[in-house]
Structures are given as C-alpha cells and as structure tokens.
Amino acid sequence: xxxxxxxxxxxxxxxxxxxxxxxxxxxxxxxxxxxxxxxxxxxxxxxxxxxxxxxxxxxxxxxxxxxxxxxxxxxxxxxxxxxxxxxxxxxxxxxxxxxxxxxxxxxxxxxxxxxxxxxxxxxxxxxxxxxxxxxxxxxxxxxxxxxxxxxxxxxxxxxxxxxxxxxxxxxxxxxxxxxxxxxxxxxxxxxxxxxxxxxxxxxxxxxxxxxxxxxxxxxxxxxxxxxxxxxxxxxxxxxxxxxxxxxxxxxxxxxxxxxxxxxxxxxxxxxxxxxxxxxxxxxxxxxxxxxxxxxxxxxxxxxxxxxxxxxxxxxxxxxxxxxxxxxxxxxxxxxxxxxxxxxxxxxxxxxxxxxxxxxxxxxxxxxxxxxxxxxxxxxxxxxxxxxxxxxxxxxxxxxxxxxxxxxxxxxxxxxxxxxxxxxxxxxxxxxxxxxxx
Amino acid sequence: xxxxxxxxxxxxxxxxxxxxxxxxxxxxxxxxxxxxxxxxxxxxxxxxxxxxxxxxxxxxxxxxxxxxxxxxxxxxxxxxxxxxxxxxxxxxxxxxxxxxxxxxxxxxxxxxxxxxxxxxxxxxxxxxxxxxxxxxxxxxxxxxxxxxxxxxxxxxxxxxxxxxxxxxxxxxxxxxxxxxxxxxxxxxxxxxxxxxxxxxxxxxxxxxxxxxxxxxxxxxxxxxxxxxxxxxxxxxxxxxxxxxxxxxxxxxxxxxxxxxxxxxxxxxxxxxxxxxxxxxxxxxxxxxxxxxxxxxxxxxxxxxxxxxxxxxxxxxxxxxxxxxxxxxxxxxxxxxxxxxxxxxxxxxxxxxxxxxxxxxxxxxxxxxxxxxxxxxxxxxxxxxxxxxxxxxxxxxxxxxxxxxxxxxxxxxxxxxxxxxxxxxxxxxxxxxxxxxxxxxxxxxxxxxxxxxxxxxxxxxxxxxxxxxxxxxxxxxxxxxxxxxxxxx
Numbered sequence: 008x009x010x011x012x013x014x015x016x017x018x019x020x021x022x023x024x025x026x027x028x029x030x031x032x033x034x035x036x037x038x039x040x041x042x043x044x045x046x047x048x049x050x051x052x053x054x055x056x057x058x059x060x061x062x063x064x065x066x067x068x069x070x071x072x073x074x075x076x077x078x079x080x081x082x083x084x085x086x087x088x089x090x091x092x093x094x095x096x097x098x099x100x101x102x103x104x105x106x107x108x109x110x111x112x113x114x115x116x117x118x119x120x121x122x123x124x125x126x127x128x129x130x131x132x133x134x135x136x137x138x139x140x141x142x143x144x145x146x147x148x149x150x151x152x153x154x155x156x157x158x159x160x161x162x163x164x165x166x167x168x169x170x171x172x173x174x175x176x177x178x179x180x181x182x183x184x185x186x187x188x189x190x191x192x193x194x195x196x197x198x199x200x201x202x203x204x205x206x207x208x209x210x211x212x213x214x215x216x217x218x219x220x221x222x223x224x225x226x227x228x229x230x231x232x233x234x235x236x237x238x239x240x241x242x243x244x245x246x247x248x249x250x251x252x253x254x255x256x257x258x259x260x261x262x263x264x265x266x267x268x269x270x271x272x273x274x275x276x277x278x279x280x281x282x283x284x285x286x287x288x289x290x291x292x293x294x295x296x297x298x299x300x301x302x303x304x305x306x307x308x309x310x311x312x313x314x315x316x317x318x319x320x321x322x323x324x325x326x327x328x329x330x331x332x333x334x335x336x337x338x339x340x341x342x343x344x345x346x347x348x349x350x351x352x353x354x355x356x357x358x359x360x361x362x363x364x365x366x367x368x369x370x371x372x373x374x375x376x377x378x379x380x381x382x383x384x385x386x387x388x389x390x391x392x393x394x395x396x397x398x399x400x401x402x403x404x405x406x407x408x409x410x411x412x413x414x415x416x417x418x419x420x421x422x423x424x425x426x427x428x429x430x431x432x433x434x435x436x437x438x439x440x441x442x443x444x
Numbered sequence: 445x446x447x448x449x450x451x452x453x454x455x456x457x458x459x460x461x462x463x464x465x466x467x468x469x470x471x472x473x474x475x476x477x478x479x480x481x482x483x484x485x486x487x488x489x490x491x492x493x494x495x496x497x498x499x500x501x502x503x504x505x506x507x508x509x510x511x512x513x514x515x516x517x518x519x520x521x522x523x524x525x526x527x528x529x530x531x532x533x534x535x536x537x538x539x540x541x542x543x544x545x546x547x548x549x550x551x552x553x554x555x556x557x558x559x560x561x562x563x564x565x566x567x568x569x570x571x572x573x574x575x576x577x578x579x580x581x582x583x584x585x586x587x588x589x590x591x592x593x594x595x596x597x598x599x600x601x602x603x604x605x606x607x608x609x610x611x612x613x614x615x616x617x618x619x620x621x622x623x624x625x626x627x628x629x630x631x632x633x634x635x636x637x638x639x640x641x642x643x644x645x646x647x648x649x650x651x652x653x654x655x656x657x658x659x660x661x662x663x664x665x666x667x668x669x670x671x672x673x674x675x676x677x678x679x680x681x682x683x684x685x686x687x688x689x690x691x692x693x694x695x696x697x698x699x700x701x702x703x704x705x706x707x708x709x710x711x712x713x714x715x716x717x718x719x720x721x722x723x724x725x726x727x728x729x730x731x732x733x734x735x736x737x738x739x740x741x742x743x744x745x746x747x748x749x750x751x752x753x754x755x756x757x758x759x760x761x762x763x764x765x766x767x768x769x770x771x772x773x774x775x776x777x778x779x780x781x782x783x784x785x786x787x788x789x790x791x792x793x794x795x796x797x798x799x800x801x802x803x804x805x806x807x808x809x810x811x812x813x814x815x816x817x818x819x820x821x822x823x824x825x826x827x828x829x830x831x832x833x834x835x836x837x838x839x840x841x842x843x844x845x846x847x848x849x850x851x852x853x854x855x856x857x858x859x860x861x862x863x864x865x866x867x868x869x870x871x872x873x874x875x876x877x878x879x880x881x882x883x884x885x886x887x888x889x890x891x892x893x894x895x896x897x898x899x900x901x902x903x904x905x906x907x908x909x910x911x912x913x914x915x916x917x918x919x920x921x922x923x924x925x926x927x928x929x930x931x932x
Contacts, residue, residue: 008802008874013817017794020801020818021696023667028702034566034695037559039785042528049779053537055552057545060536068544069766076461078493082500084530087908090509092520092850093722097915098902099845102447102506103721109450112927116487122926126723128578131766139622159766166740166762170592170624213481241473243481256766265533266553267543267767268578268774269724281924287722292920294912298446304920310581310618311856315627320618323579323712327720337450337496341488343461349473350466356476357468375477396549404544427467 059264062401063429065358067379067420068209069130069157070267071259073237073347074424076338079261083331093287093326097302104301107289107326110333117239117336117344118253119246120275124286126329127272127321130256131160134203134233135167136319137252137274140283141201141229142173143318149198151228153178153186155208158409160233164203173200184212184372184381191222199228201252206232206242210418211355211379212372213242220249229280236260236273236332238377240348252276261335262328271328282308285319350423351378358421358430366438371416379420381406381413384437388417391437398436400429446911447502451928454489460496487930506909507721508850514876516803518822518853518865519613519661521691521713528783529716529776538775543767547752554751557744557768560778561728567789568687568707568730569700574739575728576769580688583708583727584619584655589761590706590731590738591653591682592623597759600680603652607676609638611662611857613686616655625652632859636662636815638672647679657686658702659693661857661865662815663800663822673703682706682735690714691869692797692821695790699730706731715777726773740764795870796821799877803868806881810888814860822867824860825852835891835898837862842914843890845902847883 014020021029040048064072083089087102094100094107107125114123127133138150150168152161152175161177168175176194181187186204195202202223206214220230232250234242237259245253257271258264276284282305290304310317339347355378362368367385384391392402403417421430473482491499508515515522533539541553561573577583588606595603606620610629617627630646633639638656654676658666666672673683685699685707691714699707711717712725719725731739737759745754753768784792797820804813804823811825827837841851841864853865868877890897904910 008798012798012801012805014801017798020797020820021665023665023818024693024697025667025670025702028670028697030695030698030701033786034789036563036566036786036789037782039788040782042783045528045779045782046531048782049532049535049556049775050537052552052556053535055555056537056541057549058537058540059542060540062545064542066542066544070543072540072542074463078460078496082497082504085501085504086511087504087507087509088721089718090511090525091507091721092515092517092522092719094507096508096841096845096851097917098842098910098912099508099850099908100506100721101909101911102503105447105449105506106500106503108926108928112449112451113488115927128582129766132582132764157766159763162763163766166589166764167622169762170589170622172624213477217480239483240486241477241483243483263539263772264542265539266541266550266771268765268770269726269772270766281926288924288926290920291925292916294916295914296912298912300912300915302915302917302920304917304926305924307921310614312614313618314614315617315621317614317618317621320581320585320615320622321579322581322615323719323725324723325578326722326724327718328724330721334496334500337489337491337499338460338493339488340454340459340461340490341486342459342490343463344488345486346461346463350463352473352476353466353470354468356471375481377477392546401542401545423463426464430468 057401062399064401065403065419065421065433066401068404068418069159069256070264071420071422072264072424073259073422075261075263078338079331079334082334083327088327088330094303101301104289106330106333108291108301110329111289113333113336114273114275117236118275119244120253121278122281123275124284124288126324126326127274127286128325129270129272130233130254131163133254133272133274134160135164136285137231137254138164138168138201138203140252140285141231144280144283145200145229147198147200148172149174149176150200151176151178151191151194151202153204155180155186155210156203156205156233157209184210184374185214186219195222195226197226199226201229201231203231207235207238207377210372210381211376212374213376217248224249237348237351240344241352251280257332260332262331269325269328271325271332283318286321286324347423351421354425354430355380355421361430361434362437366434378422379418381416381418383416388415395433395436400433400436447499449928450489450491450499453491453495453499456490458490458492460491460493506911508908512908513848514872514880515850516852516866516868517850518867519688521867521869523716523869524871525716525718526780526783529779532779533772533775551751554744556778557774558746558751560774561744563781564709564728565730567694569698570730571733572736572739573728573730574743575774576740576764577708577727577729578765578770579723579725580708580710580727581615581619582764583729584615585622586729586740586764587684587706587708588619588623590735591684593738593761594735595652602650605650605652607646607651607654609656611660611859612655612657613661613688616686636664637666637668640668640671643672643675647675649680651679651681653682653684655684655686657688659689659820662824663819664815665820669702688713689821692793694793695786696793700732706735711773711777716780717773717776724770724773726770726777792870799868799870799872803866803877803881807884810885822865825864825866826860827862827864830888830891831862833891833895835895837864839898839901840864840887843887843898843901844883846905848905849880849883
C-alpha cells in the first residue's frame with residue numbers, strides 16, 4: 008500500500024502535523040482487554056446499577072417502565088437498520104424512509120396534528136425547539152412557562168433560550184396542582200409568542216388543556232403542549248383541544264430506560280407552521296417510472312442547505328428510537344394503546360386509594376391524574392424509599408429534593424406492568440407491615 | 445417488490461399485542477377523567493404480529509448498512525460497529541437502569557461515565573469532559589454556550605461574531621446562529637487550509653470564537669493550526685474544534701495541544717457506535733480548565749471514593765438533555781475504548797489514514813483530486829471532468845449502488861465543484877479498497893463511452909432490495925406529502 012502511495016512509512020503520511028503538537032509515545036489510557044475480560048468487567052459495573060429488571064418500579068418522572076413487546080427489539084435490532092446512516096441516498100434507503108413516513112403518520116394520528124418531523128433528541132429539547140419555532144413564526148419574544156412542567160424540561164428550555172432575544176416568564180402552580188390560571192392571565196399580552204404547558208403535567212395532574220390553548224389564542228400566541236404519548240390512548244388528542252405545536256418524550260413507546268438515554272423527542276405541528284419545523288422530514292414522491300417512493304424533503308429548512316438561516320442546527324436525530332416507536336405503535340395498534348392507557352389509569356388509581364386507606368398517605372393535589380400522582384408520605388421520603396428498596400421496590404421521586412414546599416411528598420408512577428400483588432406489597436411495606444417485606 | 449404502507453394492511457379487529465386482564469377493581473373511566481378530556485377515535489393501524497414482523501423485515505431489506513458492505517460516506521466515519529458494544533449496552537443492569545434511582549444505587553453506571561470522561565479528556569488533551577450532548581450539533585451548541593458564558597463573565601460583551609471557514613459543516617454556522625451570533629465565513633487558501641491573511645483580517649474584538657474542523661472537511665490537516673489558534677487567542681477569541689474528523693488523529697495529536705479551547709467528539713463516528721439510520725448519536729464536549737466552570741449540569745464527579753451527580757456549579761450554562769445524554773451509546777463508546785487500549789487507538793488513526801491515501805492513489809488517474817496527492821482519513825475528489833461530458837457526481841454516486849457500494853458524500857464541501865467526499869475508514873481490507881477503485885474506474889470509463897448507463901442508475905442489485913428507480917426529490921419538495929391519510 009505504501010509503495011502505491013509513494014510513501015516510505017505510515018509516519019510520513021502524518022508529516023503535516025506540526026512536531027510541537029505531536030503525541031510523544033502512547034496516551035495514558037487503560038490497556039486493551041479481550042472480549043471475555045471486558046464483558047466480565049462491564050457485567051460487574053452493570054450489576055452495581057439498579058435496574059427495573061431486578062426492582063419493581065414505581066418511579067417515573069420523565070421516563071417510564073412500560074412493557075416492550077418482544078417484536079420491538081427483534082425488528083429494531085436488524086442490522087440493515089442499525090448500521091445505516093441518514094437516508095440521503097433514497098434508492099438504497101427505501102426501507103428506512105418508508106418507516107419514517109409511517110412514523111410521521113403515526114405521530115399525527117396519535118396527536119391529531121397535521122405534520123410531524125422524523126424525531127428530536129428528547130422531550131425537553133423538543134419543547135425548547137418548539138418555543139424557538141413559535142418565536143420565529145409569531146415574531147414575538149415572550150414565553151410563558153408554568154412551573155407544572157417537568158423541572159428538567161424547564162431547565163433545558165431556559166438553557167436553549169438564554170442566548171436568544173427571548174424572555175421566559177415563569178407561571179406559578181395553583182394549589183390544586185395545575186397551572187395558576189390567574190397568574191397566567193396577568194402575563195398574557197400581545198408580546199407573548201407562546202404558552203407552554205405539560206399535560207398530564209410533571210405531578211401527573213391533568214391540566215385544563217383546552218382553556219390553556221384558548222387563553223394563548225386570545226392574544227394571538229401559540230399553544231405548545233408537551234404530552235405523554237401513552238396517555239393519548241385515552242385522552243383527547245392535542246389537535247382537538249387546540250394545540251399548535253405538540254412535543255412529547257417518546258421513550259415510553261418501545262424504548263428501554265437505559266439510564267435516561269437515548270430518549271426520543273416527538274414533534275408535530277399545524278400545516279401553517281411547517282416551514283418553521285426543525286429536523287428531518289420524509290415525503291412521498293414517485294420514481295422515474297412513476298412508482299411510489301420516499302425521500303428526505305423540504306431540506307431547505309435544514310442546516311446542511313441553509314447554514315445559519317436554518318430552522319435549527321439539528322442534524323443527527325433519534326432515528327432508531329423513532330423506529331422502535333413505530334413498531335411499538337403498530338404492534339399495540341388502535342386497541343392495544345387504549346388498553347395500556349386504561350391499565351395505567353386503573354392501577355394508578357388503585358395504588359392511590361390504597362396508599363391513603365392503608366398506609367396513611369395524604370393527597371396534596373386535587374386534580375384528576377393519569378398514571379402518576381403526588382402524595383404526602385407519613386414519614387420522610389428518603390427513609391420510606393430505603394425501606395421499599397430493601398423489599399426490592401424502587402419508590403417514587405422525593406419531591407422535596409426539587410422544591411422545598413413539597414417536602415415530604417413523593418411522586419409515584421404505576422404503569423401497566425405493575426400487578427395488584429406488587430401494588431399491595433408496596434402499600435404494605437409503606438405501611439410498615441414487615442410481614443410483607 | 446414494493447411494500448404497502450402499514451396502514452394499508454390494517455383490518456378492523458386485528459391485534460398484534462398481548463396484555464394482561466386488569467387485576468385491580470376497575471372504575472368507570474368517566475369517574476376518573478373529566479368527560480371533555482376522554483378521547484373518541486384512536487386512528488392507529490390494526491394488524492397482526494406476523495404482519496408487523498414481515499412488514500418491517502421487508503423494509504429492512506430495502507436498506508443498506510455498514511454490515512452489508514463498503515460505506516465510504518465522507519465526514520461520517522462509517523466504520524464497523526463491533527457487536528461486543530451491543531452486548532454491553534444490552535446488559536440488563538444498564539438497559540433497565542432508571543436515571544432517578546439515586547446515586548448510591550447507580551454506582552456502576554456513574555463509574556463508567558466517569559472513566560469515559562477521563563479517557564476522552566486524555567485523548568483530547570483537555571481538562572474536563574461532559575457526556576451530556578446527544579449529537580455533534582448539540583455538542584457544538586454546548587461548546588458555544590460555554591464560550592459565550594466565558595466572554596460575558598469577563599464583561600467582554602462586544603463579542604458577537606463567530607468565524608467559520610468556507611469549508612465548514614453546515615451545523616457550525618447553524619449552531620452559531622442558535623447562540624445569537626452573526627457568522628463570518630473565512631475563505632480557504634489554494635492549499636485548502638484556513639488562509640492566515642484572511643483570518644487576520646477577519647479577527648477583531650467582536651469575534652467570540654473560530655470554529656474549525658481539523659483535519660478539515662477536505663481531509664487535510666490544518667498544518668498552520670498553531671498559528672491559527674495563536675491569531676485568534678491574540679485577538680481575545682477562543683477556538684472551538686469540530687471533532688467530526690477526529691478518527692484521523694487519535695493518539696497522534698491532541699486538540700488541546702494544538703491550541704483549541706473546547707471541542708466535541710462524535711462518539712457515533714469516531715468511537716464506533718452505530719448510526720441507526722440517522723441516530724441516536726452521542727457527543728462529548730472536552731474543555732480546557734478556563735471553560736470547565738461552564739460545563740452543563742449535572743456533572744459526573746468522584747467524591748470520597750464514590751461517584752456522584754453534581755448540580756452545584758453556579759456558572760454552568762445549564763442543562764442540555766433531560767438526563768445524562770445517550771447513555772447506551774456512551775456504554776458502547778466505553779466498550780470500544782477498552783477494547784482498543786492506547787496502542788489500538790493509535791492504529792485506528794494510522795490505518796484510517798493509510799486506507800484513504802491508498803484509495804486516493806488508486807483514483808487520481810481517473811478523477812480530479814483538487815487538493816493534492818496526500819490526505820488524512822478522507823479526501824475530496826471532483827467529478828468535474830465527467831460533468832463536462834454530462835455525467836455528474838450524483839450520477840456516479842447512483843452508479844456505485846449498481847456495484848454494491850454505498851456512494852460517497854456528494855456536493856460537500858461546497859468549495860469543490862461536483863465533490864465526491866470519500867472516507868474508507870480503518871476497518872476496510874485492501875481487497876475492498878481495490879474493488880471500489882475498480883468500480884470507480886469502470887464508471888469513469890462509462891462516463892466517457894456509455895454515459896446513458898450511468899444516467900440510468902441505480903438498477904436492481906443483489907445486495908439490497910432497490911424497489912424503485914431514480915427518486916424524484918424535486919417533486920417531493922414541491923408538493924409535500926408527509927403523512928398517509930385514509931381518504932387517499
């Protein structure tokens with residue numbers, strides 16, 4: 008090879024790297040391991056990490072322990088999907104392109120919106136991108152951000168908006184666990200680009216979604232809803248209650264928890280906002296012989312064409328996670344997703360009642376909820392969770408660690424995977440019944 | 445050969461799921477959810493499990509991946525993705541770990557993240573690393589937000605511009621715009637490198653930073669990089685390195701030693717995590733000590749022998765991701781680095797550069813290579829000679845599909861006409877490189893003698909199902925059809 012190149016050594020190929028910038032000797036990195044040694048080491052690290060394979064999970068707060076049908080990993084793991092790049096060459100990527108077109112359709116069906124992109128990084132960055140999109144579409148600069156949105160979502164939105172000429176206005180939460188509507192009304196004016204809200208919100212409570220959208224529209228602002236896609240098996244779709252842009256964390260749709268990543272950002276909007284939509288889009292077209300085919304389209308919004316005038320800087324997205332969501336939604340289908348949502352609803356309400364009746368928990372919010380709820384525990388949440396863990400149970404999120412006024416409250420989540428026996432055991436351990444633990 | 449849409453397979457009542465009966469006392473849904481909030485119709489497809497499996501298996505066969513053959517997509521580093529990476533990411537402790545389970549119960553995951561940070565800091569020649577960004581472009585955003593915070597904290601509020609070379613990736617100016625900066629493009633010199641005179645002319649007290657890819661997108665090492673970074677620093681700016689092409693210099697040169705202040709790695713390029721049809725990726729941002737306070741939170745730290753997630757960094761730019769980045773891909777990158785060790789890592793760069801130079805030597809007789817006889821891990825050829833005969837880079841790319849190869853990156857960088865950007869990576873054998881060069885020579889011959897054969901490409905190939913002929917992308921953009929609807 009060197010002879011063909013006309014070089015005397017590999018070293019010569021690096022001649023343009025200035026000597027002052029060259030690494031002398033080897034980097035200080037751990038030595039190479041063989042495959043069995045490495046897997047043994049990784050197995051040890053994995054064993055020192057709490058997984059829901061081992062623990063019965065009542066923790067949610069952004070990512071959820073929903074059942075992943077066996078067909079999902081079997082299909083998503085196919086090497087033709089796994090080891091492909093972005094489908095820029097349409098003719099040898101028809102499979103991926105068609106699956107993305109199906110994903111876009113499924114997201115529209117689920118949310119009741121007109122158009123969806125091929126995915127964003129996660130729910131939080133999708134919400135931030137939606138705000139920036141609304142700023143561009145309305146040419147206004149104020150955003151109303153209720154405190155009932157997931158605090159990490161709020162933090163990401165604040166980080167993304169900080170360098171831009173936008174103002175974020177925090178809207179407090181009302182005592183019932185929803186957006187403080189009076190405070191919201193006070194801030195609404197002609198400068199507001201969008202009202203953001205989460206429904207169900209961070210505390211699991213259902214917001215008055217339609218009223219929030221109407222309030223935004225009264226001043227000509229857009230309404231941006233962050234939703235739980237599983238809840239849409241049962242709840243009115245955002246397209247019906249008036250949302251202009253919808254985002255969601257899509258991990259629940261067939262993706263593993265994986266310590267919080269990779270996640271999946273769903274994003275959908277009304278047709279009139281399409282040109283402001285960030286990210287990739289797949290469209291149907293025809294080939295030279297008139298056959299239906301698919302390709303990436305409307306790329307004039309994107310960074311590789313528009314550079315600094317692009318609607319976003321996003322390039323790589325979460326394609327494989329979107330594929331998992333596609334297979335999941337096809338597998339669950341019309342009846343299955345509704346069933347999952349109903350099971351979550353029923354089991355969460357059963358646990359909610361039992362914890363109050365048998366373990367001395369008290370409600371802190373009065374709003375209806377879906378699969379998550381906040382309750383005040385009769386003991387410090389840290390010690391409660393410690394006891395639950397000893398019984399093989401991953402307890403709820405200690406809300407006092409996020410905001411002092413919620414000291415003593417725990418945010419619990421009950422998915423379709425939890426059985427009555429597991430819920431009863433959790434309640435018994437929480438009640439101090441040592442027999443059950 | 446074509447596959448119907450899953451919606452067209454739907455028939456009322458078909459199911460592919462299996463869910464348990466409700467084992468708790470059921471209450472009427474109307475008691476639990478206000479009437480106005482209960483959904484009516486849910487228009488999802490109704491199909492059986494065998495239909496789902498056949499549908500997506502057929503779709504997979506209409507798709508070309510690295511596991512099927514050579515994928516010399518320049519700038520994308522389509523190297524082999526070792527299967528041990530997949531085994532590691534699928535370990536139940538990792539795959540089912542809840543990110544809020546608590547530090548004391550996540551020590552294994554946090555140790556892995558901490559050690560990966562340390563390894564990447566060493567490779568970068570920098571002081572601190574965050575693994576939170578989930579893609580290269582988000583790494584750029586993280587780095588620029590840190591640069592912005594650095595200048596603002598020093599009261600240096602007049603720095604409103606970012607310099608990018610005219611050969612830069614589109615994400616660089618797009619990211620700078622997202623940070624509220626205006627962009628100045630710096631022309632390259634006739635050697636394909638940053639023109640120092642042009643850089644000096646563009647540099648002033650309004651420049652926040654230069655974003656530079658090194659090796660650059662022409663596959664050339666910026667041999668005057670030390671002078672480049674000196675010029676920017678003397679003007680009070682910082683230098684960001686786009687690490688998309690880091691594969692060329694692993695263990696050979698460290699960005700920190702070349703004067704860069706902050707950089708990102710694309711773990712899905714350089715460190716072998718699979719691309720998944722466009723993602724998920726993963727990025728890491730490495731920074732020198734003067735930028736460390738601005739890294740996003742939470743940070744993975746080590747305190748008294750235990751690993752922890754630290755939020756107490758008041759000067760931090762904030763949070764870039766709901767949790768800690770694309771953890772499963774971070775496991776894969778860690779696994780890759782521990783497989784290679786320091787010797788193996790250096791061999792990656794050496795073989796990547798050797799393979800690219802060999803391929804360049806084989807192709808330069810038939811294709812113009814505007815920037816010289818040597819390259820780093822990739823090179824940019826031009827189909828200009830062929831285009832004059834009516835065969836464009838696009839045609840050559842499509843004709844390569846007939847030979848069973850994925851085409852190179854086309855029409856990038858923008859400063860080369862009819863560009864074909866070729867990156868073979870270190871994981872290809874000499875036989876593959878020879879076969880690809882032979883195909884390229886054959887296409888060059890066809891372009892001279894039978895251009896219609898090239899124009900008609902692609903044709904059906906045995907490797908991958910190509911259910912269509914050339915796709916009309918112009919029509920797709922003119923009449924957007926972005927979703928299926930029932931009434932079609």
